[in-house]
Amino acid sequence: MSAKTKSQPGRPRSVEADRAIHQATLNLLAEVGYDRMSIEAIAARAGVGKTTIYRRYTAKEELVADAIESRREEVEVPDVGNLWGDLDLIITSATQMTLDPLGRQIVALIISTASNSPQFAQVYWTKYLQPRRQAFNSAIARAKTRQEITTDIDADLVFDLISGIMLYGLVFPPTTESYQAYVRRAISLVLKI
Amino acid sequence: MSAKTKSQPGRPRSVEADRAIHQATLNLLAEVGYDRMSIEAIAARAGVGKTTIYRRYTAKEELVADAIESRREEVEVPDVGNLWGDLDLIITSATQMTLDPLGRQIVALIISTASNSPQFAQVYWTKYLQPRRQAFNSAIARAKTRQEITTDIDADLVFDLISGIMLYGLVFPPTTESYQAYVRRAISLVLKI
Amino acid sequence: MSAKTKSQPGRPRSVEADRAIHQATLNLLAEVGYDRMSIEAIAARAGVGKTTIYRRYTAKEELVADAIESRREEVEVPDVGNLWGDLDLIITSATQMTLDPLGRQIVALIISTASNSPQFAQVYWTKYLQPRRQAFNSAIARAKTRQEITTDIDADLVFDLISGIMLYGLVFPPTTESYQAYVRRAISLVLKI
Amino acid sequence: MSAKTKSQPGRPRSVEADRAIHQATLNLLAEVGYDRMSIEAIAARAGVGKTTIYRRYTAKEELVADAIESRREEVEVPDVGNLWGDLDLIITSATQMTLDPLGRQIVALIISTASNSPQFAQVYWTKYLQPRRQAFNSAIARAKTRQEITTDIDADLVFDLISGIMLYGLVFPPTTESYQAYVRRAISLVLKI
DNA sequence: CGGTAAGCGAGACGGTACGTCGCGTCTTAAG
DNA sequence: CTTAAGACGCGACGTACCGTCTCGCTTACCG
Numbered sequence: 001m002s003a004k005t006k007s008q009p010g011r012p013r014s015v016e017a018d019r020a021i022h023q024a025t026l027n028l029l030a031e032v033g034y035d036r037m038s039i040e041a042i043a044a045r046a047g048v049g050k051t052t053i054y055r056r057y058t059a060k061e062e063l064v065a066d067a068i069e070s071r072r073e074e075v076e077v078p079d080v081g082n083l084w085g086d087l088d089l090i091i092t093s094a095t096q097m098t099l100d101p102l103g104r105q106i107v108a109l110i111i112s113t114a115s116n117s118p119q120f121a122q123v124y125w126t127k128y129l130q131p132r133r134q135a136f137n138s139a140i141a142r143a144k145t146r147q148e149i150t151t152d153i154d155a156d157l158v159f160d161l162i163s164g165i166m167l168y169g170l171v172f173p174p175t176t177e178s179y180q181a182y183v184r185r186a187i188s189l190v191l192k193i
Numbered sequence: 194m195s196a197k198t199k200s201q202p203g204r205p206r207s208v209e210a211d212r213a214i215h216q217a218t219l220n221l222l223a224e225v226g227y228d229r230m231s232i233e234a235i236a237a238r239a240g241v242g243k244t245t246i247y248r249r250y251t252a253k254e255e256l257v258a259d260a261i262e263s264r265r266e267e268v269e270v271p272d273v274g275n276l277w278g279d280l281d282l283i284i285t286s287a288t289q290m291t292l293d294p295l296g297r298q299i300v301a302l303i304i305s306t307a308s309n310s311p312q313f314a315q316v317y318w319t320k321y322l323q324p325r326r327q328a329f330n331s332a333i334a335r336a337k338t339r340q341e342i343t344t345d346i347d348a349d350l351v352f353d354l355i356s357g358i359m360l361y362g363l364v365f366p367p368t369t370e371s372y373q374a375y376v377r378r379a380i381s382l383v384l385k386i
Numbered sequence: 387m388s389a390k391t392k393s394q395p396g397r398p399r400s401v402e403a404d405r406a407i408h409q410a411t412l413n414l415l416a417e418v419g420y421d422r423m424s425i426e427a428i429a430a431r432a433g434v435g436k437t438t439i440y441r442r443y444t445a446k447e448e449l450v451a452d453a454i455e456s457r458r459e460e461v462e463v464p465d466v467g468n469l470w471g472d473l474d475l476i477i478t479s480a481t482q483m484t485l486d487p488l489g490r491q492i493v494a495l496i497i498s499t500a501s502n503s504p505q506f507a508q509v510y511w512t513k514y515l516q517p518r519r520q521a522f523n524s525a526i527a528r529a530k531t532r533q534e535i536t537t538d539i540d541a542d543l544v545f546d547l548i549s550g551i552m553l554y555g556l557v558f559p560p561t562t563e564s565y566q567a568y569v570r571r572a573i574s575l576v577l578k579i
Numbered sequence: 580m581s582a583k584t585k586s587q588p589g590r591p592r593s594v595e596a597d598r599a600i601h602q603a604t605l606n607l608l609a610e611v612g613y614d615r616m617s618i619e620a621i622a623a624r625a626g627v628g629k630t631t632i633y634r635r636y637t638a639k640e641e642l643v644a645d646a647i648e649s650r651r652e653e654v655e656v657p658d659v660g661n662l663w664g665d666l667d668l669i670i671t672s673a674t675q676m677t678l679d680p681l682g683r684q685i686v687a688l689i690i691s692t693a694s695n696s697p698q699f700a701q702v703y704w705t706k707y708l709q710p711r712r713q714a715f716n717s718a719i720a721r722a723k724t725r726q727e728i729t730t731d732i733d734a735d736l737v738f739d740l741i742s743g744i745m746l747y748g749l750v751f752p753p754t755t756e757s758y759q760a761y762v763r764r765a766i767s768l769v770l771k772i
Numbered sequence: 773c774g775g776t777a778a779g780c781g782a783g784a785c786g787g788t789a790c791g792t793c794g795c796g797t798c799t800t801a802a803g
Numbered sequence: 804c805t806t807a808a809g810a811c812g813c814g815a816c817g818t819a820c821c822g823t824c825t826c827g828c829t830t831a832c833c834g
Contacts, residue, residue: 008777008778008831008832009776009777009778009831009832009833010776010777010778010779010830010831010832011777011778011779011780011829011830011831011832012778012779012830012831012832013778013779013780014779014780014830017779017780033309035228038819038820038821039820039821039822040819040820040821041820043781047781048780048781049780049781049782049783050781050782050783050821050822050823051779051780051781051782051823051824052779052780052781054822054823055779055780107308108308108309110364111304111305111308111364112304112305112306113305114364114365115301115304115363115364115366116301121364121365125365129365154378154382157378157379157382158382160358160361160362160379161354161357161358161379161382161383163361164354164357164358164359164360164361164362164379165353165354165357165358166357167357167360167361167364168353168356168357168360168361169353169357170308171304171307171308171314171360172307172314172318172322185347185350186350186353186354186357189347189350189351189354189383190354190382190383192385200800200801201800201801201808201809202800202801202802202807202808202809203799203800203801203807203808203809203810204798204799204800204808204809204810204811205799205800205809205810206809206810206811207799207810207811210810210811231788231789231790232789232790232791233788233789233790234789236812240812241811241812242811242812242813242814243790243791243792243812243813244791244792244793244810244811244812244813245810245811245812247791247792248810248811393826393827394782394783394826395781395782395783395826395827395828396781396782396783396784396825396826396827397782397783397784397785397824397825397826398783398784398825398826399783399784399785400784400785400825403784403785403786421614424814424815424816425815425816425817426814426815426816427815429786433786434785434786435785435786435787435788436786436787436816436817436818437784437785437786437787437817437818437819438784438785438786440817440818441784441785494694494695497690497691497694497750498690498691498692499691500750500751501686501687501690501749501750502612502687507750507751511751515751540764540768543764543765543768544768546744546747546748546765547740547743547744547765547768547769549747550740550743550744550745550746550747550748550765551739551740551743551744552743553743553746553747553750554739554742554743554746554747555739555743556694557689557690557693557694557700557746558693558700558704558708559694571733571736572736572739572740572743575733575736575737575740575769576740576768576769578771589804589805590803590804590805590806591804591805592804592805592806593805593806596805596806617793617794617795618794618795618796619793619794619795620794622807626807627806627807628805628806628807628808628809629795629796629797629807629808629809630797630798630805630806630807630808631805631806631807633796633797634805634806
C-alpha cells in the first residue's frame with residue numbers, strides 16, 4: 001500500500017517552476033554573488049512570481065542551498081596506480097571547481113556562511129567534502145597496500161589538514177609559488193613523504 | 194624639513210567623529226553582525242550625519258576594516274619554558290578571541306569576506322596573523338635551542354597548516370571532541386610529536 | 387459590449403490609499419504650504435509607503451494637482467434678481483476661497499505655478515475659472531434681459547479683465563481701500579456702470 | 580569732518596565678491612529657475628565661499644531680490660505723438676521682458692512670490708511697475724491734451740486693469756489670438772475706444 | 773462532471789535602508 | 804575682520820528589495 005504518493009487536493013506544484021528557479025538562482029549566483037542577488041531578480045529571471053518562491057523557501061539560504069544541491073556533480077574516484085597520482089587528481093578536482101564563476105561563488109559562499117548556517121554546512125559536507133574524503137581514504141588504503149606508506153596515519157585528520165590548508169590558501173593566496181605547489185608542499189609535510 | 198604635514202584648506206576632519214564612528218561600528222558589529230548593520234544606524238549611534246561617514250569611506254567594508262584596525266590589541270609573545278606551553282598559549286590566545294560577541298563577529302566576518310575582499314584579508318593578516326606567526330616562529334626557535342625539536346622544519350608552512358586547521362575547524366566544528374583538543378591533535382601530527 | 391473594463395493582471399491599486407494620500411496632501415498643503423511639504427511627510431501622514439505615492443505620481447505637482455482636483459467643490463450659480471447682486475455673489479464666492487488656510491494655499495500655489503506648469507493651470511481653469519465664467523455669462527445675459535445692460539459687451543473678455551484685476555489685487559494688494567471695494571470699482575469701470 | 584567714511588576695523592568686504600555673486604545668481608536664475616537654484620551652486624559659480632553669501636544675505640529671497648535690483652534696466656518713456664503708438668510701446672516693452680530666459684524667470688518669480696514676500700513685491704513695484712505707470716500716465720495726459728480722449732478716466736485703475744490682464748494672459752495664454760492682440764483688445768474695451 | 777482547493781503570474785502594499793544633495797553653521801589658515 | 808575651502812549634523816530625495824497581500828486564472832482531485 002504505497003500511501004506515500006497520497007495526493008493532496010488542489011493544483012500540484014509546478015516542477016517547471018522548480019527547475020526555472022534553480023537555474024535562475026545558480027545563474028545569478030554566478031553573475032553577481034550571494035549578497036547582491038535579490039529574490040526579486042531571481043523571480044524575474046525565472047519568469048515566476050515571487051509568491052512561487054516564497055511558497056517553497058522561507059529563507060534565501062534555503063533557496064540557494066537547494067539550488068546548489070540540485071546541481072549534478074560527479075566526483076570521480078581515481079585510481080592511477082600510485083599515491084601522488086591519486087592525490088594530484090583529488091587536488092585538481094577540488095581546485096578546478098573554483099575556476100568557473102559559479103564554482104568560485106559557491107566556495108566563497110560556503111566559507112562565508114557554513115559556520116553560521118547549518119544549512120550550507122550540511123550541503124557542502126555531503127555534496128563536496130564527503131565524496132572527496134572517501135576518495136582520499138581509498139587512495140591512502142591503496143597506497144598502504146602498495147607499501148608506498150608504511151606508517152600508520154590518521155587519514156581523517158590528514159584529510160582535514162589538507163582541506164584546511166586548501167581553504168586557508170584560498171583566503172590568503174600564497175605569493176611566492178602557485179596554489180597547487182603550495183598545497184603539494186603541505187601534503188608532503190603532513191604525510192612525511 | 195619635509196613639508197609632509199602641509200595643511201589642507203578648509204575645516205579639518207573631526208577626530209571626535211572618527212572615534213565615535215569607530216566605536217559605534219564596533220558596537221553594532223557585536224550586536225547585530227555585519228550584514229544587518231546599517232550605515233544609517235551607525236551614524237545615528239555615533240551621533241553623526243551619514244555624510245560624515247560617506248565622506249570617509251566609500252564602502253561598508255572600508256569602514257568596518259578601519260574600525261577593526263583601530264582596535265588596540267596586544268598579542269603577547271609568551272615564553273613559558275617548554276614548547277607545548279607556548280603553543281597552548283598561542284592557540285588559546287587565538288581561540289579566546291571568539292569568546293566575546295565582537296570577537297566572534299570579527300572572526301566570522303574575516304572568514305566570510307577575506308576571500309572576496311583584499312581589504313579585510315590585509316587587515317586580518319597584518320593585525321592578527323602576522324604577530325602570531327612571529328610568536329610561533331620564536332617558540333619553535335626556542336624549542337630547537339632546548340632540543341625539544343631536533344628535525345628541521347618549515348616553520349611558516351607549519352604555521353599555515355595550523356592556521357588552516359583552525360579555520361577549517363571553525364567552519365566545520367568537530368563533533369566528537371572539543372575544538373581545542375582537535376587542534377592539539379592536528380599540531381601533534383604536523384610536528385610529529 | 388466593449389471590453390473597456392479589461393482587468394489588468396496583478397493586485398489592483400488601493401482606492402483607500404488614493405483617498406488617504408489625497409487627504410494627507412491637502413492637510414499638509416494647508417498646514418505648511420507647497421514648498422515645505424515633503425513627500426515623506428505625506429506618506430507618513432497617510433500611513434502609506436513612499437513607493438505607493440511614487441507609483442502614482444512622478445512629480446509633486448501631479449500629486450498636488452490631483453489632490454486638489456479630487457476636492458468636491460460646488461460653484462453655485464446665483465440669481466438674486468439684479469446684476470450687482472449676482473456679481474457680488476460671484477466676487478464673494480471667489481474671494482472667500484482664500485479665507486481658510488487650504489484655500490489660501492491653493493490660490494497661492496496656482497498663482498505661483500500656473501505660469502510654469504500647464505498641469506496646475508489646467509486644473510485651475512476647469513475647476514475654478516470655468517464654472518465662474520459660466521455663472522458670470524448667465525448673470526450678464528439675465529441683466530440684458532432685464533435691460534440693466536443695454537450695450538453689447540464681450541462677456542468673456544470682461545470676465546478675463548475682472549479675473550485679471552482680482553489676480554493683480556492678490557499679488558499687489560490695494561493699500562487705500564479694501565480688496566472688495568477695489569474689485570467693485572474695477573468692475574464698474576469695465577462695465578461702464 | 581566727514582566721519583561718514585569712518586573705516587571699520589578689519590578687512591573690508593570685497594566688492595568683487597558682490598559683483599560675482601550677483602552675476603552668478605542671475606545666470607543660475609535664468610538657467611534653472613528660482614526653486615532649483617541652490618546657494619551652494621551660486622557660491623561655486625561665483626568662486627566664492629558660502630560664508631561670504633550668508634554674511635550678506637539671510638535668505639535666498641534677499642539675495643535674489645538684490646541681484647535683480649542690481650540689474651541695469653532702462654524704461655524709456657516714449658512719446659510718438661499719438662495714444663496707440665505710445666501704448667504699443669509700453670505693451671511691447673513690458674512684453675519683451677519675457678522673451679529672454681532671465682526675464683521669464685523673473686516674471687514667474689514675481690508672480691510666485693510677490694503676494695507672500697514684501698521683499699519681491701517692493702522690488703518689482705519700484706523697478707518695473709512704477710516707471711511704466713508713470714509712462715502710462717504721461718501718455719494718457721498727452722492724449723487728453725491732444726483730445727484723443729475726452730472723458731475723465733481713472734488712469735491708475737486703468738493701468739491696474741491692463742497690468743492685471745497682462746498678468747492673467749501670461750498665466751492663461753489666449754488660445755485664439757496672439758498675446759499682443761488680446762491685450763490690445765482689452766485696452767480698447769477699458770478705454771472705450 | 774462540476775465543485776473545491778491549492779498553485780500560478782502579476783503586481784500593489786507598508787516598510788527599511790540606500791547613497792546623494794542641499795541646507796545653514798562651524799572651523800581652519802591666509803590675507 | 805573677511806575670505807575660500809570645506810567638514811559638520813540634519814532632513815529629504817527618489818530607488819531598490821523586503822516579505823506580505825490581493826487579483827483573475829489554471830490545474831488537479833474527489834465526491
